[in-house]
Amino acid sequence: VNPLLVLCAAGCVSWLLRVTFIDLFPARNLPPWIRTALGAGGPAAIAALIATDLTRTVLHGESLPAVLAAMAAASAVTMRFQNLGLTAAVGMAVYWLASLVNG
Amino acid sequence: VALDRPLAESELQRDLRVAQASSHELEDLGLSFTQGIETGGYLFLGRKKGSDFDSRTDLGNPQRFRRYWLTVAAAIGVVWLSAIGLTLTIGDLLPAETPLTFAPIAILVGILVPKLHYQEARQAAIAAGLATLCGGSLPSGGGLLLGVVVGAFAPTLIARRST
Numbered sequence: 339v340n341p342l343l344v345l346c347a348a349g350c351v352s353w354l355l356r357v358t359f360i361d362l363f364p365a366r367n368l369p370p371w372i373r374t375a376l377g378a379g380g381p382a383a384i385a386a387l388i389a390t391d392l393t394r395t396v397l398h399g400e401s402l403p404a405v406l407a408a409m410a411a412a413s414a415v416t417m418r419f420q421n422l423g424l425t426a427a428v429g430m431a432v433y434w435l436a437s438l439v440n441g
Numbered sequence: 442v443a444l445d446r447p448l449a450e451s452e453l454q455r456d457l458r459v460a461q462a463s464s465h466e467l468e469d470l471g472l473s474f475t476q477g478i479e480t481g482g483y484l485f486l487g488r489k490k491g492s493d494f495d496s497r498t499d500l501g502n503p504q505r506f507r508r509y510w511l512t513v514a515a516a517i518g519v520v521w522l523s524a525i526g527l528t529l530t531i532g533d534l535l536p537a538e539t540p541l542t543f544a545p546i547a548i549l550v551g552i553l554v555p556k557l558h559y560q561e562a563r564q565a566a567i568a569a570g571l572a573t574l575c576g577g578s579l580p581s582g583g584g585l586l587l588g589v590v591v592g593a594f595a596p597t598l599i600a601r602r603s604t
Contacts, residue, residue, distance in 0.1 A: 374600070375593045378565035382592025384553040385566035389573035390585050391546045405543065412547045416554040429547030430540035437540075 401440040408433035561596035568595035 359365050365373055392409075396402050412429035415421070500506045535541065556562045569592025576584030 371597045374561065374597045378561055378596045379589065379593040381553060381556045381562040382565040382569035382595070383589045384549050384556070385569040385592060386573040386585050386588030388546060388549045388553065389570045389588060390577075390582075391549065393574065393577050395542065395546070400542070405546070408543050409546065409550055412550040413554050416551045420555055422548060422551045425551035426544055426547040429550065430543050433543040433547075434540040 401437060404433055404436035404440050407436045564596045564599055565592040568592045 359368075359376070365376060368376075388409075392405060395405055408429045411432040412425050415428045416425045419425075500509055553566060557566060569588040571588075572591035573584050573588030576587040578584070579587065
């Protein structure tokens with residue numbers, strides 16, 4: 339399949355999903371339980387991606403304690419500074435140091 | 442939502458109502474189209490009141506408003522696509538074992554943690570993480586999908602059980 343066609347199709351599906359809940363079925367008209375689920379979808383998706391990445395990283399032979407230490411450091415930096423660049427930098431630095439310690 | 446201070450419940454509810462209002466409903470509330478968009482921005486982009494949008498006082502005209510945001514979106518698109526092209530080119534040159542392998546997780550943690558201010562978000566994140574780990578053996582990324590669905594509906598189910 340032509341990759342360009344796949345990209346265009348993915349873009350169309352993404353746009354349709356977004357516009358559905360803005361124009362066709364405005365969120366304010368949906369039942370409360372669906373609105374709650376839509377609101378929780380963001381944190382759920384990000385947490386699921388983190389769990390998937392975490393599993394993949396550990397399965398590839400990386401040290402679980404190093405990953406967990408780096409995640410804790412990244413969380414602390416985010417809570418204190420709310421700066422993505424700083425969070426990534428500190429997370430990677432702690433991950434690198436923890437990996438060295440764990441051999 | 443990143444805020445300097447916790448919003449009072451009534452203030453948050455009012456902002457949510459404004460962010461979801463149609464142009465006619467905004468008129469009823471005595472607000473302009475731009476004010477509705479800005480309120481949505483505060484809530485959904487995590488901007489802080491008293492900065493960013495508030496500093497732009499020259500966007501009241503709808504034509505200027507649209508030109509400004511279309512230009513910003515185009516600039517972001519160009520930088521985004523250029524960065525992807527660049528990393529596709531230089532990515533293979535980097536050694537496999539670098540701290541960069543942790544970068545995606547760090548970025549996702551940086552996005553998730555500010556959202557955990559609300560109890561529903563915490564419930565969703567914990568349920569999604571656990572469900573994803575439990576469904577890790579499912580084929581074709583099924584664990585990820587399971588995690589998202591379980592996490593999205595977890596706050597509703599927990600609320601129903603507690604009432």
